[in-house]
Amino acid sequence: MPMKELRLVQVIRQIMDKRLTQVKAGAVLGLTPRHIRRLIDRVEQEGNHADHAPGSAARRSREQGSAREDCGGHTEAESSVAPTPAV
Numbered sequence: 001m002p003m004k005e006l007r008l009v010q011v012i013r014q015i016m017d018k019r020l021t022q023v024k025a026g027a028v029l030g031l032t033p034r035h036i037r038r039l040i041d042r043v044e045q046e047g048n049h050a051d052h053a054p055g056s057a058a059r060r061s062r063e064q065g066s067a068r069e070d071c072g073g074h075t076e077a078e079s080s081v082a083p084t085p086a087v
Helices: 003-016 022-029 033-046 057-064 076-080
Strands: none
Touching: 003 022, 003 033, 022 033
């Protein structure tokens, strides 16, 4: 996990332990208090696991899948090309 994500997890845990306010956490991380609340909500819903850190690359890749899967095995460019009629 990158250092930025580790720092995020540490700060979110401090908020949840009532050792840091959301406003101060926002200042530390460079995020708005509203964004901090969203991250706290996500941690509470998904659990406090390191591999499910809010904004983690591993979590994003699990959720997104590949573009080829999303469009039935064809890329967007392949889907926009009309088939050639058989002669």
